[in-house]
Every structure is written in C-alpha cells, then in structure tokens.
Amino acid sequence: MKDAYNRSFKSSSKLQFHKSIWILFIFLIVIVMIIPSIIVFGAGANFVHMNGFLPASSVSNHNQNQIGLASPQKSPLEIGWVEGSGTIMQHLTDYNNLKVVSPALASVDNRYNLQENSNPTLINTIHQQGKKIWARIIMQTDTKSNDHAFLANPTKTQAVINKILQSVKAENWDGVNLDIENVSIQDRNTFSQFVKNLSSGLNKSTAILSIDLPPDPSVGNNNQASFDHELLGKYCNYVFFMGYDQHWSTDSVPRPITSLSWLKENLQEFIKTGIPSEKLILGLPAYTRVWEQNQQNHVVKDPAEPIQSVENLVAENHRNMTWDSTLGEFYTTYTSQNLQYKIWLPTEKSFNLYLNLIPQFHLAGSAVWNLDQMNSAYWNKIF
Template identity: 30%
Template sequence: MKFLRVVLLTVLLGIAFLPAQAPVLGSGLSFRDLDGSYAKEAIISLTEKNIMKGTSASTFSPAQSITRAEFLVTLNRLLGLESVSSAVASYKDVKPSDWYYSAIQAATGAGLTEGLGGGRFAPKNALTRQEAAIWLQKITGTSSASSVDIQRLEFRDHAAISSWASGAVYAMAKLQLMQGNEGKFEPQRALSRQETAVILDRLLQNTVWSSKLAAKVPDRVQLGWQYQQSNAEFKQSVLSSNVNVLSPRWFFLDADGGISDSGSSELVSWAHQHGKKVWAMFGNRLNQENTKALLASPAKTSAAITKVVQLAQKYGLDGINLDFENVAPANRKAFTSFVTELAKQLHDKDITLSVDVSPDLGTDWTEAFDYAAIGKQADYVVLMGYDEHWSGGEAGPVASLPWVQSGLDTLLEEVEASKVILGMPLYTRDWTVNPSGAAQSSEDLRLGEQTQRVTTFGLRPSWNSKLGQYVASYVSGGKTHQIWLEDSRSLSSKYSMALERDVAGFAYWHIGGETSDIWPALRNAAKYHTLKQP
C-alpha cells in the first residue's frame, strides 16, 4: 500500500506541476471545469477541432489568462500554419527548447508577428485584449476602423486604448468579434482562455472568413535548378521540397555554336510519374564571345534553335529554360530575335519557354535584356533575384529585400505579373572584411553550411528589418567575418512581397542548398497571403 500511495502521489504531483503554458490534448467533453463557463460550447467545439487544448487532460482553466505564446500557437492551428524549426531564433526570449518555438518561428516568418521590438516576444506574458485585436485584424485581413466607425462605436474607456491598437480594436468591434463590457473595452486587461474560445468560435461562424480558411492556396510555378547533385540526390531533394518544375542544367552552347547534351530520359519519366514538369536549362556558361559568335551568324542561330527543339522532343520535355548571361549590350536586338524565333518554334511543339534575366541595375550586365520584348515572346521571364553582392565585389547581402523588390518592380513595369517568376537564393556568402568593412574575400555557403557556422562560432544574428534578413559577424584566425544570412524568415519575406504582386511563381538556385525548414515556411507564407485577400 505504501508503494501505491507513493505512485499515486507522484502522478498527482506530475499533473499539478504541468507547465501552465503547455496545452494538453484533451476533449472538451472530458474537461471537468466547464460547467460554470459561458464559453462551454465554444470550448468543446474548438478542442474537438484541435484548435485549443486544455491545461491538463481533465481541465481547461477557462478563466485563466492566455499567454502570448499560447494565443499565437492557437492562431497557427486555426490558420493551418505548419511548424518551422528554423536554426536562427527570431527572439532572444524564445529558445529552440521551448514548446512554442516552432510555432512562433512559423508565425514570424509568415508575417503574422514581429514581436515587441528589441528582439523580444515575451511569450509567457498574458495577452492583453488590445494585443489580441491586432493579431485578429492581421489574420482577417481587415482594414483599421475609420474615424466614423470609431465615433459610432466608441467605448467609454477609449482613452485607455493605445494609439497603435485603436484602429484594430474598433475594426474587431465592428466585425463583432470582440465586444465590450458595459460600454468599456478594457484594452489592458488580460484575455482569458474562455474569451479566446468565444472569439475564435465567432470567427469560424463568419461564413466569409471561414470560406477563406477552407480556400485552396493557388498553384504557382515552383522551379528548382539542379546543380552539383546527381540525379538520385536531385530526386530526393525535390521530393522533400515545394518544387513542381525541375530544371536540370543539360544543354550548353559550345564554342563552335553547337549544343552539348547531357540529358536523361529517366529523370524526365520520373518527374512525370510524380506529377512534375521538366524545363531543361539551355545556357551559355556566361561566355560572351561564344554568344556573340552565335548571334552574329544566322546559320548558327537557326541551327541552334532547331537543335534545342529536337532535344526538347527527344526527352519529352515540358519546357526550356534559357539562361544566357553576360550577353554583350551590342547584341540586345539579336538576342531578342533569338528569343522570338526560339519561342515560336517551341510553341509550335507545345513546349514552354522561360527566359532568365538579371535585375536591371542600369549596367552593361543587363543592357542586352529587352524586358518588354522578351516578355511578349516567352511564356515566363525568370528574375534572378540574387547576387546583389557577388564574389569578388563589395561585401554585402546576396539578396536584400529592398534590392529584390526594386528589381522585381522594375521588371513588372514591362512584363505582366502572370509571366514573371522570382528566382530566390538557397545560398549566402561568408565575407572576410578588413577593419573598414571592405571585402577581402568571400566564401559561398549553402544554407546548411551557414547553420553549421552559426553553431560552431556561437553566433547571435540580429534581424535587420530594413534589409529583411539576419546579420552576424565573428572573428576567426584573427580575421573578421560577416554574413548576411538567408534563412526561412528572409526568404519568406521576399516570397510574401512577390505574392503581393501576384507573380506566376518562384525559382530556387539551387536545389540542395536549402535546409528543411525553408519549404514549410514558404507554404505558410502562401497560406497566410491567401487568407489576407479581400
């Protein structure tokens, strides 16, 4: 009996000291503390949908305040956002070992939250009603209330509502998601778990919003370039990714105007069996002289186009991805003519043509690209949104958000969004810099290698909201290093920006360079974008 009493006491203590912030899976019907709650039906409904959970297997604690972490985790479940276990923590006070880490990382990457500033999230703080209004406004995609609505709905404690929350508070009041008590909103009061249940239940009963929640995320091109991977490795990476269009680097322009061929019918068959398309890449290896020779000769140009079409038919390709870089400015007209004729002959065989271009920086590097003309002929124009700072140049990010946005907006002035694909980097660079910050050398890093470097040197990257990425520095061997990181958060920022412009899709240089958290983070960005649409 003494042994049984010890066991029983151990079990009871285990239940008593379950962390309040760690919800426990349980059925609303099994909670013993709901009889006195005005939210009983809402709680039962939400727990059955696995949107809310109890504080133990048998208790829900309806009157208990909900923490910022608990509320955000609940919103993630409501929205269907996937967990994102990214290597770099978004906040100083949210550790990878915390039960809510992957949920907060996911919501941050999707753009639902930016924390409280200064790298803090305060996950264990009770959520105030006005803070809840801000998050609810974001997920419903609702505009802030107008001055007319505020005057009509004004609460008696209006002065207590923070200026940054006023528009959201009245917008939620107008939607009747959040209501006051005896004419007061009580903005600073902690939101209880039962209030949360009532609010979210109301949201689910809103037919307009619930239909958005059930809406399918639109399909977009998700192109992945093959590089430094065998076909077996490429397949494995593709199956773990969002890629629906494979672009193996198979065809290259030779010095004599011929085209080398390293295609694989087996890879094409595999892709088609898995419901994916193949747009094989045809490149010039950045060789300006070979490209000049090709474009200067009508005979060579005609032969090359004929050969590309034959290769596309030989392998049963769905498309060709034309990657001619470092084309001389003087060849602008000839290159456009080449694209025009290649597109015509491929289209005659029902084969897609996509053309890679660099962001227009007003330099000779992009002078050969007539965006408007190429956009009229090709099915897609792929903007290579990376190499803002390249190996051997000045130290800096590979693809900062404002730089990519500027390049994309410039392209969209001349090519319709339905034809534009944004290329994003699955790599970054570790720069060795001198005391003044000038680059001495750089090393390309895949994102997994970047993560290893962060761990090895114990880096604490800081988020630069202007650049839309983390920045870190360290000293090794007496030399100063600087990294502008690319990770799930920085890539999601660029992804969301492009989604706002309704581009046709995305491309990734290169597959195999990513970490596993990238793909769910980008799916979350797409899901959240869909929910915010009018």
Template identity: 30%
Template sequence: MKKIKVITLLVTAALTSAISMNALSATITEKKSNEPFKDIQNSYAKDSIINLHSKGIMNGTTSELFSPTKKITRAEFITTLVRLLRLEPSSSMIPAYKDVAPTSWYYGSIQTATELALTEGTGGAMFEPSKPITRQEAATWIIRALKQKTTNSSSSTDYTDNSAIASWARPYVSTITKLGLMKGSEGKFYPNQDITRQETAVLLDRLLQNNSWSTVLESTTQASKIQMGWQYGQTNEEYEQSIMKSNVNVLSPRWFFLESDKTIKDYTNSSLVTWAKKNGKKIWPLLGNRSSQETTHQFLSSSERTAAAIQKIKSLVTKYDFDGINIDFENVLPADRENFSKFVSSLSEQLHSIGAVVSVDVSPDLGSDWTEAFDYRLLGQKADYLVLMGYDEHWSGGSTPGPVASLSWVQSGLDTLLKQVPAEKVILALPLYNRDWTLNRNGTAVSSEDISLVDQDEKLQRLGVRAIWDSKLGQYTGDYSKNGITHRIWLEEARSLSLKYRMATDRKIAGFAYWSIGGETTDIWTSLRNTERYASYSFK
C-alpha cells in the same frame, strides 16, 4: 379493493417517476461525457470552446481540463491563432527571439507568426511567451491576421479610456470594434486587461461566424504557382531526393549548352526524365551559354547557326517530351541585344507550335553593361516567362560586403521589371546560397566564400554565432572571428525568404525559382508553404 387499487397506482407512478429521473440522469451524464472537458459546463463560452476544440484550434490545459477562467498566455494565443489560420508550425533554424527556445512546444507557432509579420515580439528580440496577453495586444494580432486596413496610429477611439490605449494599438482597437469582434464595457475598452481562455474562445468563435472569413480559411484549393528548381552540383539521385522534400513542381536540369563550336550539345539523362514523369513533375531543361561572351556573340551573329540550333532544340524537346526550356544566357554583349531578342522570339515561335513553353533568365535592370543585352519588354512579349534572378546584390570578388538579396533590393528589381512585363509572365528566383565575408578592420571586404544554407547553418551552430535581425534589410546578420579576423554573413533563411516570397506574391507573379536545389535547409519549404497559403487569403 379501492385501497389496493390506489396503492398500486401510487407504486406505478413512483416507479415511472424513478425511471424518468434515471433516464434524465443518464441523458445528462451522456451529454457531459460528450463534452471535451470537465470544467466547461458552467462557462458562458462552452459552445465556443466545443466548436474550436472540434476544429483542432483550441486545446485544453490538460486532457480533461480547459481552465476557462485562466488567463491565456501570449504563446497560447499565438498558437491558437496560427491553428485558426490553418498554418503549419515552422521549424526554422534561427530562433526569432532570445526567450523562445527551439525545444519549447510553442516555438513553431511563434516562428510562423513572426515569419508572416503578424508579430514582432515585445522588443529587444524578446517575446515573453508566458506573459498573459492583453486586450489591445489580442486586437492587434487578430486585425493583422485578417489583413484588415486600419487608420493611422494617431487616431482616437470612441472609448472613454482612449488615453489608456497605446498609440500603436488604437488603429487595431478601432477596427476590431467596428467589425464587432471585440467590444468594451460601459464605454471602456480596458486595453491593458488580460483576457481569459474562455474570452479567447468566444472571440475566435465569433470570428468564425463570419461566413465569408470561415469559407476562406476552410478552402483547400489554391492556385498552383510555378515552383522551379535548378539542378547544380548534385547527382540525379541527390536531386531527386531534394525535390521530394521540396515544393518544386518544375525541374530544370542543366542539359543543353552552347559549346565553343557554336552548336547546342545535349546532355539529357533519360532516367531523370522517367522519374520526373512518374512523380508528376514538369521539366524545363536549362539552355546555357557557359557565360562565354565571345562564343555567344559568334552564335547570335549567325542566322544560320541560330536557325540550326532552334531546330535542334525543338527536336530534343519533342524527343524527350519536355514541357519547355529555360534559357540562361549570361555575360552577353550589349551589341548582341537585338540578336538575342530575335533568337528568343524565333525559338518561342517554334516551341509554341509543339505546346512547349520558353522561360528566359534575366538579371535585375541595373542600367549596366551586364543587363544591357536584355530588352525586357520585347522578351516579355515573346517568351512565356521571364525569370528574374533575385540575387547577387553583392557578389564574390566585389569590394563592398553585403547581402546576396536584401528585401528592398529584390523588391526594387522586381517592381522595375513589372513596369515592362506583366506579372503573370514573371518568375522570381530566390537564393539557396549565401556568402561568408572576410572583413578588414575598416569593414571593407577582403574576400568572400560562397556557402549553401546548409553550410551557413552548420557554421552558426558550431561557432555559436548570434544572429541579429535587421528589419531594414529583412535579414539576420551574424559576425564571428577566426584567427583574429572578422567574418560577417547576411543570412538567408526561412524568415528572410518568406518576406521576399510574400512581397512577390502580393504582386501576383507567376511563380518562383530556386538557385540551386540542395543548398537549402528543409525547414524553408514549410515556411514558404505557409507564406503561399496565407497570401492566398482575402478577408473582405
């Protein structure tokens, strides 16, 4: 009987052990099945890989493999970094690099990073997307992405292989080391060593462990800036369709005009008003003077005419429940400076009493008769917003060819205005048009033709124009020949507009306006959204 009992106990123990082993095996199998890739079980970066994959930041080399020990390419790294920053791939029309085709899977991410000045490629308009990224290159991109301040380029690091670190990379290596994101080994940084995909995962996951930074990146709330779009040359239906594809939240149709009889005429279209309210858009109809200097002078010189006009505008704003108006008086005599300021002041007082805002379009202060009529400081005190028309640096009919709005010119005009008007009352208007210049053999202008950005892109594609980036202007230039005559275009597109947008956003202005809606290629809106989002990040 004892033998039978012992055998029974042994069998029972064996069965229990087998069941336990099966349960453990099932648990391990289930754990492996929950991992996104087959080949990360023995990787020191396994947890980081899983975390980044769950957030949609890093993908595998296939649907089942991560390839942790494989070197990561420049294209893969910048794509991962753009995802980490929660930015959209840009479909901008002009490739920034000769070796990055618009059909490549990484095109959008490289364009986005370039538009935000996170990278400039490897020189000569090349990016070398398939080349592995080195440790010093990775350090540079990350520190730029985090907007961290660095020391000057001649500084040295504490690594014993400091001489092997490129001079341009030393500030970034020094900063990333101090932040604890990258460290060397045995006193060396190994700047030219390629990094692997698992090293990248650990590095970026370490970045996300900073609660302050991860909170910034995961934030879904952004201050809503004014995005005003003027209607010009489009039917209401065309305008509505363009608005729905854009970032615009304030419509400015051309509905109020000072006519030759010195009275304000109303051309409001009620159907567009209804559509705007239905789609959550504000309306600031434009009040224009048709650039008539004489009519404007006679109007501003009469207190009775201006008083009557102000009451009519007030009644129209009330009738249609407009949110405000946009005053666009151009070609005003310097002698009318005081009267123009009085008109804006009185109109602002009346519209403020009914909860409507007043915005006034002004040109950059060039110290000429064209802008002498604008008392920027007083207008800024009385109106809610001044809209700086950041274009026409070189204008149609001018003898000197050049860009419509180079970065330095727009920045100079904006900074000059900000000395007299608070940033929260300034809106920067950007051009959705350009000029095709016909040149003499000596490079002077013969003539120029206004073109939309859509027309510009069509010409580039049809004529095979090679666009060359000019970092000083913040623009591409493109030449082509027609009937033996040279044409040149200083291009406005996603990259150039993004640079101007970021420059202005850094100055914390109230918003932007666009002349005019319908002239743009739709890709620019993605680029400007990226610029807006990235500008909102503050990594401390």
C-alpha cells in the same frame, strides 16, 4: 353524353401525346448540344486549375491577356533549378509543392553546336515523381565575346533552335529555360530575335519557354540594357528574375547577396519596363556568403555556402545576429584568428517576407537556385 366524353377524352389524349413528343424533342436537343459543351468547358477549366499554366501552343505569346498563365487565383509555381544530375533527382518527392525542376540538359559549345546530356532514364525519373522538366540551355563559355559570336551568326543560332525543337519532342521535355546571361548591349536586338525565333518554334509544341534575367545594371533605363524586357516578356511564357548576387564574389566590400528592398525595387522595374507581372517568377538564393577580411579590410575569401550550413555555423559558435528590417535578413560580424567575418543571413523569416512579394506584385511564382544547396527539410520549412 358518353360519345361527347369519348371525343373529349380522345382530343385530350392527342394533346398529351403531342406535348410528350415536344418534351422528348427538346430533351434530345439538350442532351446532344448543351451537355457536351458543358463537359468540354469544365474539362478545360479543370486542366488549367490542375496545372497552373498552359503550354505555349495553347497560349499565344503575343496575347497580352495571358490566358491560362499562373495568377494570384491559382497556386503559384514553385520551381527548383538543379545544377547537377545526381542523387537529388531520385528524391524530388521529398520537396513539398515542388512543381517544376530545371536541370542543365543542354549547352551551346564553343563551336556553337548544341550538346545534350539528357537521357530517357533521367527524364522518366523526374516525370514519375510528378514533376515537370524545363530543360535549362546554357552557354559552355558564357562570356560577352563568345555570346556575341554566337548571336551574330544566324546560321548557328537557327541550327541550335532546330536542335532544341528536336530535343523537346524526342526527349519529352515539358519546357525550355534559356540561361544565357552575358549578353552585351550591342547584342540586344540579335538576342531578342533569337528568343523570338525559338518562341515561334516552341509554339508549335506543348513546351513552355522561360528565360533567366539578371537585374538591369542601370535601374530605370531598360532601353540602354542588354535585355529588352518588353520583347522578352512578349515572346516568353515566363521570365525569371534572378534575385541573387546583388553583390558578387568579386566585390571589394562585403555586402548581402540579396535583400528585401532590392528585390522589391527590381520587381517594380521589371514590371514597369514591360514584363507582365503574371509572367514573372521570383528567383531566390539557397546560399549566402561568408565574407573574410584581413586586418587591412581586404576581402581574402568569400565562399558561397548553403544557407542551412551557415545557420548551423552561426548557432554552433554562438554568434549574435541582428535583424535588419530593410534588408529582411539577419547580420553578424565577428573576429577569429585575426580575420574579420561578415555574414548576411536569409532565414525562414526572410523567405516568408520574400515570398509575400508574390501576391503583393501578382507574380507567377518563385524559384530557388539551386536544389543542390537546399535540402528538402529546409525547403519544406519555407514552402
């Protein structure tokens, strides 16, 4: 009986030993193969969540799924263009939720060479405040004839692209914001080719490519417009709709520089003509105009003034304001010293309506032109 018990005990021990070996083996497989995959996946997901966008090297501009771009599920991008490079660069942390700044750090001169005004101190100052830098590229003389001469010269355009790519690496730019606005219809294809070539070069880096576009002059007919929405939406990571200057300083009749109905109309047009909504960024003005008309109803002056300054002017002079729900802003008119003044004034209430277009149209975010005209206190009321 005892021997039988011993044999049974030994047999049971062997089974338990082999079972333990198998459990240990399976456990090691889990450790070696599965857990690292979980870590890599989790880290990647966390990177996307924290940054809200991916660099061009991580997102194919030809991929219409746009993996990693800002979406309604992520926090929208808040971007501020900067016209100068003065003291405002030292106080970017005062702007709540500001993620990206876009100063004009390079321009194409009249001999079609790229001239930089970037410097390591400026770049470090911006980065140390936790902001990304999308360097804005402009034309020194942005006219249709000058833009045509540049775009019609493939040697010059490629040289500019090469210089931009060098600057992205050497100057530690996080992205490029292309701001060439006076392209004629005859240069539609050469401009698209320029953007395509720039995009191809940037895809080898970690830099974002964005572009600033005005609305089509003829809504609903992008085939006859200067900027090919479908191609530009394909090759750029982001497209800024410049939602201001609905009416220009050269207009003979005073009108608003932006409005809710006009913003909606153009966003719908951009999306309909081929720009993915998740790539669209709504550009908004930090200024409005104070239109002055003489007794013959001719516009004699229409200075662009910061919105908060005009708000103070209206309040100090006790002017009555009328809300226009279609425009999404206030309006006032009054006479002083034989001049008639007309003002369309976006306020905090207006910006709330404008920014509601982001979730409504599933946009990537918003931008303000420009931070030099909007102090942090006013920005923080909006964002």
